[in-house]
Amino acid sequence: MELVYLWIENHKNLVDVGFHFAGSLDCQYDQRQNILTIKEGLFSLPQNFFDENISISAMVGKNQSGKSNALEVIASYYNETTRKHIKVFLIDNVIHLWCTDTVEPVIKNETSHSIKKITSIETIIYSLDILKYKPVDDYFLYFTTRYENYNILTEDISMTLEHFTMSNLLQGITENIVEYALRNGTESLAFKFEQIHIIGNPEEYIEKIHHGESLEQLKAYYKKDAGKNILLRIETLDEGKYKTLKELIERLFDCDQKQYSTTISLSELSNILNRLGDQAIELLSTHLFYFRIEDHDEKTFSDFSSGERNFILQNTFLANKIARCKDPHILILIDEPDVTLHPEWQRQYIKKLIDYHKSVKNKSLHFIITTHSPFILSDIPNPNIAFLDTDSQGYCQVFSGLADKKKTFGANIHTLLTDSFFMKNGLVGAFAKEKIEAVINFLNDKPLTSVKTIQDAMFCTDLIGEPIIKNQLIQMIEQKERQLKND
Numbered sequence: 001m002e003l004v005y006l007w008i009e010n011h012k013n014l015v016d017v018g019f020h021f022a023g024s025l026d027c028q029y030d031q032r033q034n035i036l037t038i039k040e041g042l043f044s045l046p047q048n049f050f051d052e053n054i055s056i057s058a059m060v061g062k063n064q065s066g067k068s069n070a071l072e073v074i075a076s077y078y079n080e081t082t083r084k085h086i087k088v089f090l091i092d093n094v095i096h097l098w099c100t101d102t103v104e105p106v107i108k109n110e111t112s113h114s115i116k117k118i119t120s121i122e123t124i125i126y127s128l129d130i131l132k133y134k135p136v137d138d139y140f141l142y143f144t145t146r147y148e149n150y151n152i153l154t155e156d157i158s159m160t161l162e163h164f165t166m167s168n169l170l171q172g173i174t175e176n177i178v179e180y181a182l183r184n185g186t187e188s189l190a191f192k193f194e195q196i197h198i199i200g201n202p203e204e205y206i207e208k209i210h211h212g213e214s215l216e217q218l219k220a221y222y223k224k225d226a227g228k229n230i231l232l233r234i235e236t237l238d239e240g241k242y243k244t245l246k247e248l249i250e251r252l253f254d255c256d257q258k259q260y261s262t263t264i265s266l267s268e269l270s271n272i273l274n275r276l277g278d279q280a281i282e283l284l285s286t287h288l289f290y291f292r293i294e295d296h297d298e299k300t301f302s303d304f305s306s307g308e309r310n311f312i313l314q315n316t317f318l319a320n321k322i323a324r325c326k327d328p329h330i331l332i333l334i335d336e337p338d339v340t341l342h343p344e345w346q347r348q349y350i351k352k353l354i355d356y357h358k359s360v361k362n363k364s365l366h367f368i369i370t371t372h373s374p375f376i377l378s379d380i381p382n383p384n385i386a387f388l389d390t391d392s393q394g395y396c397q398v399f400s401g402l403a404d405k406k407k408t409f410g411a412n413i414h415t416l417l418t419d420s421f422f423m424k425n426g427l428v429g430a431f432a433k434e435k436i437e438a439v440i441n442f443l444n445d446k447p448l449t450s451v452k453t454i455q456d457a458m459f460c461t462d463l464i465g466e467p468i469i470k471n472q473l474i475q476m477i478e479q480k481e482r483q484l485k486n487d
Contacts, residue, residue, distance in 0.1 A: 001055065001089065001090070001091045001092075001329040001330075001331075001364035001365075001366050002021065002022045002024060002055050002057075002089065002090050002091075002366050003021050003022075003057075003074070003087060003088075003089055003121075003331055003366055003368065004020065004021060004022045004024055004025045004027065004041075004088050004089065004090050005018060005019065005020055005021070005025065005027035005086070005087070005088040006018065006019040006021070006070065006073065006074060006085065006086070006087055006088075007019075007027075007029040007036075007085060007086040008070070008073050008083070008084075008085045009031065009083070009084035009085060009103075010083070010084070011069055011072065011073050011083050011085075012066070012069045012072075013064070013065075013066050013069060013390065013394055013395050013396050014066050014069050014070060014073070014395075014396050015395055015396075016031055017066075017395075017396050017397070017398060018398065019059070019070060019386045019398055020383070020386060020398075020400075021057035021366075021368060021384060021386060022041070022044070022045070022055070022057060022090070022383060022384055023041040023042060023043035023044055023045070023383025023384070024041045024044040024045075024090050025038055025039070025040070025041045025088065025090060025095070025111065025113075026038070026039040026040065026041050026042065027039075027088050029086055029105060033106075034104075034105055034106055035105060035106045035108055036086065036088075036097075036105040036106070036107050036108065037108040037110065038088065038095060038107070038108065038109050038110065038111055038113075038115075039110045039111060040110070040111050040112075041383070042383075043381075043382075043383045044383075045381060045383070045384065049381075050350075050354055051354050051358045052358070053358075053360060053363060053364045053365060054354055054357060054358060054364075054365050054366075054367070055364075055365070055366045055367070055384075056350060056353070056354075056366075056367045056368075056369065056379075056380060056384065057366070057367070057368045057369070057380070057384040057385065057386070058368070058369045058370070058371055058376065058377060058380050058384065058385045058386070059071075059368065059369070059370045059371075059385070059386045059388060060370070060371055060372065060377060060385060060386070060387055060388065061387065061388030061389055062388075062389065062390075064390070064394070065388040065389055065390050065396060066388050066390070066396035067335075067336075067370040067388055068127075068335055068336075068370060069396070070370075070386075070388075070396075071125065071127075071333045071335055071368070071370060073085050074087070074123065074331070074333060074368070075123050075125045075333055076123075083100065084100050084102050084103045085099075085100055085103070086098070086099050086100075086103055086105065087099075087121075089118070089121065089329075090113070091329055091364070093113055094113060094114050094115070094116060095109070095111070095113045095114065095115040095116070096115075096116055096117075096118045096121075097115055097116070097117050097118065098117070098118050098119070098120070098121065099117075120327075121327065121329060121330075121331050122325045122326070122327035122329070122330050122331070123330070123331045123332075123333065124318060124321045124322065124325070124330065124331070124332045124333070125332075125333040125334075125335070126314055126317060126318055126332070126333070126334050126335065126337075127334075127335035127336075128310075128335070128336070128339060128340075173301060173309075173313055174291045174292070174293060174301060175284055175285055175287075175289075175291065176313060176316040176317055176320060177189070177293065177301065177312065177313075177316050178196060178284060178291050178293065179281055179282075179284055179285070179316070179320050180315075180316035180319045180320060181193070181266055182266070182269065182270050182273060182281055183281065183319065183320075183323055184319065184356075184359050186266070188352070188355045188356045188359075189312060189316075192295055192296070193266065193293045193294055193295050193296075194265055194266055194267075194296070195263055195264065195265050195266070195293075195294070196263070196264055196265075196266060196269060196291055196292070196293050197261070197262075197263045197291070197292040197293075198252060198261065198262050198263075198264060198269075198289050198290070198291055199260060199261045199289070199290040199291075199292075200249065200252070200253055200260035200261065200288060200289060200290075201260070201288070201289075201290050202232075202288075203258075203260050205218070205222075205232065205234075205288055206249055206253065206255065206260055206288065207255070207258075208221065209242075209245065209246050209249055210246075210249060210250070210255040215237060215238075215239060215242040218234060218237075218242075219234055219235060219237075222234040222235070232286060232287050232288065233285065233286050233287060234286065236286070237286070240279070241279055241282075241283060244276050244277060244279060244280055244283060245283050245286065245288075247276055248272070248273075248276060248280060248283060249288075251272050251276075252264070252272070252289075282324070305342075306340055307340045307341045307342055307345055308345070310340045310341075311337075311341065311345060311349075311352070314334070314337060315352075315353065315356040315357070318332060318334075318356075318357070319356060319357060319360075322357070322360055322363065322365065323360075325363070327363075328362060328363050328364065329363070329364050329366075330363055330364070330365050330366070331366050331368070332365055332366065332367045332368070333367075333368050334367060334368070334369045334370070335370050336370050336371060336372070337349065337369060337371070338371055338372065338373040338375070338376055341373075343375060346373045346375035346376060347375045349373075349375070349376050349379075350376060350379035350380065351379070353367065374411075374413050374416035374417055375413060377408045377411075377416060378408060378409065378410060378411050378412075378413060378416060379409070380408060380409065381407075381408065381409040382400075382407055382408050382409070385408060386398055387399040387400070406419055428466070432464075435450075435451075435460050436460070436464070436469065436473070438450045438451045438460075439451050439456075439457045439460050439461060439473055440473070440476070442456070442457055443457060443473075443476045443477065443479075443480050454477065454480065454481060454484070457473075457477055457480075458477060461473040461474060461477060
């Protein structure tokens with residue numbers, strides 16, 4: 001499954017603009033004539049290029065070029081009736097067309113594929129910017145994506161600051177990791193653990209369930225108590241889930257002895273949950289169970305770097321969302337996943353993304369990633385990348401490739417960076433460039449420079465790591481010294 005083409009009439013800086021995310025089809029929408037022309041693409045990747053059921057595309061461009069705005073449209077986080085757009089998917093060699101109600105294009109199909117119209121494709125979006133994409137359907141897990149913002153609330157979230165403690169935050173993260181490990185094992189986690197310490201909390205709820213309180217009674221108690229225990233999600237239970245939850249509590253704890261904690265192996269917990277049925281894993285997110293997980297070196301999730309934590313959280317979050325999706329075709333939007341990652345982790349990102357999600361069965365996944373990282377782009381072929389820039393008025397323009405027409409896949413990182421699409425003003429930091437220019441201005445007797453003396457010029461030059469620039473400046477300094485001596 002691939003989202004091949006997206007056309008947007010008007011959304012922020014996106015005006016009558018089309019995006020290609022794969023080379024399998026060549027699509028063009030003429031708004032004036034209201035004709036959507038679909039031709040065979042010039043370059044189509046093999047179906048299993050990334051993995052059997054995985055396709056990956058990217059959008060790249062400078063800040064405010066429109067990458068995140070395009071994701072908003074794809075995810076439909078606005079009033080759809082006021083934003084005309086078209087999406088063209090290729091699923092099992094059949095073209096699937098999705099349009100807003102206000103667009104009814106005339107289709108000019110010049111391919112061998114049949115066409116059918118669809119009303120939805122299940123879409124998951126992941127972003128560190130919690131204020132950009134809403135409504136937030138799962139506020140607790142969503143807030144765990146960005147520690148710094150857990151005290152910022154939107155109108156979609158009816159809760160108070162006091163509930164966003166670091167303990168609650170880490171608990172939500174750990175639940176995500178445990179749920180992923182139960183479904184997929186720990187091999188791709190970069191955090192391998194075998195045992196889990198489980199605590200039943202709050203104990204009063206565990207006791208009420210153990211002593212046979214009905215679901216109706218428990219919900220009534222929870223309604224009165226929700227100010228203190230708002231994160232429990234008791235309201236999500238039905239009679240079937242409640243029966244399974246009670247069995248799970250009885251298997252994990254010795255409730256008659258009021259022992260509400262246990263240490264259990266991951267495989268043993270998995271066996272218990274498998275015996276209780278598919279919904280048992282989801283019951284872990286009722287927050288009646290607190291987890292502590294450690295690897296063989298007693299290293300916990302909190303001991304990892306922020307980049308490692310965000311990577312693990314991102315992919316366990318997505319995997320658990322994917323597991324809950326009923327649609328066999330899922331579009332997954334990831335907004336700038338490289339923001340917190342060390343360059344080595346950026347280099348490994350696409351490989352690790354595939355490793356995390358290739359165990360998904362009977363579902364096809366299309367990841368669309370926005371990024372600034374040439375490391376990530378070097379793992380994605382040109383036809384699967386939308387290159388964005390802006391015109392003089394700030395409106396988005398989409399290009400078919402890099403400015404110098406280089407191929408991205410397998411490209412050297414330095415080769416990508418030197419392309420003028422990325423670095424129009426060179427590869428040297430702006431502050432260093434300013435200092436070098438100040439040295440040059442001083443040596444050329446230009447006024448108003450921050451470098452005032454030969455000693456200043458020599459000090460700055462000695463710091464420079466680029467040998468060609470450094471040697472040229474040394475020659476200029478020596479020439480200046482000779483000139484001063486002659487004067």
